[in-house]
Amino acid sequence: MRVTIQQKLQKLVGVVLLAGCSLSSWAQEKAFHPGQLWPDNKGVHINAHGGGMLYQKGTYYWYGEHKIEGGAGNLAMVGVHCYSSKDLYNWKDEGIALTVSADSTNDIAKGCILERPKVVYNKKTKKYVMWFHLELRRQGYKAARAGVATADRVAGPYTFVRSYRPNPGKVPVYPVGTADSDKVNCDHPKTKAEGYFCRDLPGGQMARDMNVFVDDDGKAYHIFSAEENATLDIAELTDDYTGHTGKFTRVYAGHSTEAPAIFKRNGIYYMIGSGTTGWNPNPARWFSAPSIWGPWTYHGNPCKGEGAQITFGGQSTYVLPVAGKKDAYIFMADKWTPKNAIDGRYLWLPIEFKGDDIEIHWKDTWSLDDFKN
Template sequence: MKKYYKLLIPGLLLIGNLTLAQTTLKKFNPGKIWPDNNGVHINAHGGGILYNNGTYYWFGEHKVEGDAGNRAQVGVHCYSSKDLYNWKDEGIALSVSSDPTNDIAKGCILERPKVIYNKKTRKYVMWFHLELLGKGYSAARAGVAISDNVTGPYRFLKSYRPNPGKLPFYPAGTPESEKVNVANPANKSDGFFCRDMPGGQMARDMTVFVDNDGKAYHVFSSEENFTLDIAELTDDYTSHTGKFVRVYIGHQTEAPALFKRHGIYYMIGSGCTGWAPNAARWFTAKSIWGPWTYKGNPCKGNESEITYGGQSTHVLPVEGKKDAFIFIADKWVPKNAIDGRYLWLPIEFNGDDISINWRDSWSLNDFKK
């Protein structure tokens, strides 16, 4: 990793960052090099954060120097922190397999890993978007792995397309015109749904969310990204129950991030423009099952139309602070993915509405107590 980092930036800048790593950080600096305890830029892209027993754990895609593709050469990296500014390298939590026939074979596409803790089984459960080796983006599967320890190693269980043979759940009052007509699909998105129904729905960009009652949900782009599915997980968090809803049907949406405040569910996502940034979008609902309401772009000001150059991946509630949520996005660098930067910005509330504004530097003290 140190060799990779030296190739990434000039030597003098490296020295500056190593010095910074030896000093306790007290600010977030969105879009800048973010050194870990070894002075190496954090390598956890498209990731999510789990708070567990007083410590935050950041899981993300481990990228390789000079790799212009999106192939998983190593696996999922894990870091830990007590304060969210300073991160310790905990190593690789989930390793790809050297067996080319394995679902998570080296060279597969393994994206957006998220970890949740199951209090009943006392297992840590990792979900991720998986594309099989050599298949491009055609597999569109969800993958799951478990561990007894938060930092791993995680054991891969399976990958599949969720909810085969199942129709969506419809909240009370849903008009018949909004329900899928399997015999005669009404639009392109419904057509993709019906096409995939026997083998399960496509599952690409994703997140997971655990509600206050302990129920867990898998949120993912489906139907060639023309909808988002919110799907209930089983009690052990390792499979789907078959109950799910479709959100923002007919609009290509990816990069979902879901959180809850004052009994209202919020979801932030993005449009689909490849590696190029676009405007974020947000939704709200009073029930996880909807109906979900599209609310527009939460970002404000200069470059808000491209989410300040980034794309959503996670929203983090800050432990011990009221109404403190951090919008976490990745600024992708497709020509050299290891150089991807992280955009962490505070979410601001006006009643039940949210906004995200750019800040060159900020701290947790900016949140109200």
């Protein structure tokens, strides 16, 4: 009989309890172990893949895709899972924040593809807003939609609002100094990527791998792979964070970037992403810009050392600024296991700064004390 990861971890919990130790004392981790099983407060491997973080009032909230056993585990059979932590090492299961629908006609019907959920808090509306990449049930990756849900409580329940393709009928903005010859002209598309953009212009751009970023001024942005994953779009969200304003820019057009993770340091915008090789890892890539609108400069692979060419086996999902520490940013990545999706592992590694450049090195074990401040 096949033994699941949960059963293995629960058996381990039972052994510890029989030895006279409490679960709370057993669970108190004080370090990160990239790529290893990561049990929550119940002794179950954390189930929050392709995830993102929200920090509020001294607590971190981790939202991610809830996977199930087997090859069908990459379909959304449950929803978005939420966990909470005070220290980033030890996580409490907060339950399912967004539940997929039993109604097969619903956009988020059980069996759809719901990926890379990210949650932000809107100070004006007092609402928590979740964005995610959505593919409609039994349609493969044809729909390429952005989905949005809201909640009054940080851990939910979240209520699905709608899904759609962003910015129909809208053309991108360009960094100052961009030549007219470098702008998209749908009368004469110059590249395959521009052809995809023009094809999708009436109904809105494709929106797959994604992230959400809230800037210092409170404005929020949706970053997603568009144009058959050939190009990244950075799109401004409305003041309530539940829609798009129509203002967006294209980044690294035609070079197939997905898994975007964006952050800001010393007034510079940074973004880490990956190439497009399905579930298989590839070299990470990073960009920087003086403005959210660009120009964005490509800098190559931030990973260094053995395993760098496959991002140590992972793919970016989020960059987390550590509260209360200067220049402390954690690169969060997923190590996918598509044949048994629930066994996906998490690769969290510290980002090192060399002036305004970044590097990521592998560490078998590390802690927040590794950051200098």
